[in-house]
Amino acid sequence: MASLLDLTAQGDVATITDDAYLDRSLKLMGPQQLYELWERQQWQSQAIDLERDKEQWAALPDEQKDEHLWGLSSFFVGEERVTTQFSGLVMAYEDEQEEAFLTTQQVDEARHMQFFDRYYREVMGLDQQGIADRLAIARNDVTDAFVELFDERLVETGKRLIADPSDIEAKVDFITTYHMVIEGTLALTGQHFMGDYYEKRDLLPGFAEGFSKIARDEHRHVAYGTWYLQQRCAEPAMRQRVQRTLAELLPLAAGVLVPKGYSVGDDYEFFGYTSQEQAEFAYSALSRRLKVIGVPLATASAA
Numbered sequence: 001m002a003s004l005l006d007l008t009a010q011g012d013v014a015t016i017t018d019d020a021y022l023d024r025s026l027k028l029m030g031p032q033q034l035y036e037l038w039e040r041q042q043w044q045s046q047a048i049d050l051e052r053d054k055e056q057w058a059a060l061p062d063e064q065k066d067e068h069l070w071g072l073s074s075f076f077v078g079e080e081r082v083t084t085q086f087s088g089l090v091m092a093y094e095d096e097q098e099e100a101f102l103t104t105q106q107v108d109e110a111r112h113m114q115f116f117d118r119y120y121r122e123v124m125g126l127d128q129q130g131i132a133d134r135l136a137i138a139r140n141d142v143t144d145a146f147v148e149l150f151d152e153r154l155v156e157t158g159k160r161l162i163a164d165p166s167d168i169e170a171k172v173d174f175i176t177t178y179h180m181v182i183e184g185t186l187a188l189t190g191q192h193f194m195g196d197y198y199e200k201r202d203l204l205p206g207f208a209e210g211f212s213k214i215a216r217d218e219h220r221h222v223a224y225g226t227w228y229l230q231q232r233c234a235e236p237a238m239r240q241r242v243q244r245t246l247a248e249l250l251p252l253a254a255g256v257l258v259p260k261g262y263s264v265g266d267d268y269e270f271f272g273y274t275s276q277e278q279a280e281f282a283y284s285a286l287s288r289r290l291k292v293i294g295v296p297l298a299t300a301s302a303a
């Protein structure tokens with residue numbers, strides 16, 4: 001019989017297209033299997049060849065440089081945010097296998113931030129400043145919705161977990177915010193469309209390589225979050241919590257990748273795809289995970 005790893009990208013059930021598999025009886029990969037997968041999938045953010053990217057970047061018109069920078073900024077700042085804000089969840093492990101997996105996720109997020117920082121430094125030429133200055137430059141491009149989600153909601157939920165790592169409700173809220181909304185709905189959607197854009201055009205190949213390795217890690221992270229919520233959502237009260245958090249956060253998430261000059265609900269293009277195509281991709285990924293967790297998406301709107 002095929003394993004979940006054979007059927008999916010990294011055990012992430014959002015990559016299963018056959019609805020027949022998608023319910024609470026589906027046995028997911030647990031922290032130990034995901035930890036072992038991590039050991040097999042090491043990569044070095046400092047070793048990816050960026051020489052062709054430097055040449056291509058130098059030849060791009062300024063207007064196009066601005067567009068790429070805008071798209072990349074949310075990811076650079078986002079990776080910094082999710083690295084530090086992950087500490088509370090590491091403290092909230094419930095057994096040694098989960099402890100091992102969670103520490104790998106935190107170091108993955110640091111590696112992702114390092115990849116973006118190296119890119120800003122070596123390809124975009126921002127090598128006169130420190131990392132904090134490069135992050136401050138990237139922050140000029142993020143939206144108000146981004147600030148509310150990453151600097152307020154994520155940080156507040158993380159603080160509740162740090163204050164009491166045994167608080168299961170806080171842990172469920174944190175994983176819903178971090179793994180379901182930020183990684184599952186936002187990051188993997190942006191990575192899908194942006195990665196496709198660069199690969200199809202053979203543009204910035206070093207970036208495309210790093211970004212696809214980041215996406216591979218993110219699928220593994222979201223597989224953990226789905227596993228955790230599936231366990232906890234045997235209880236109806238926890239299912240309601242997850243639904244409530246999603247209903248609050250999805251409208252905010254919808255505003256994170258809206259380009260300057262547009263509002264949520266407007267039609268626009270992002271890296272060659274329409275806002276509608278992206279919303280549909282995000283919605284179907286989230287709803288597949290929620291079917292396996294056992295939480296209907298009825299009260300939550302699409303991102």
Ligand SMILES: [Fe+2]
Pocket residue numbers: 079082108109112214218
């Ligand atoms: Fe990441």
Ligand SMILES: [Fe+2]
Pocket residue numbers: 109183217218221
């Ligand atoms: Fe992640």
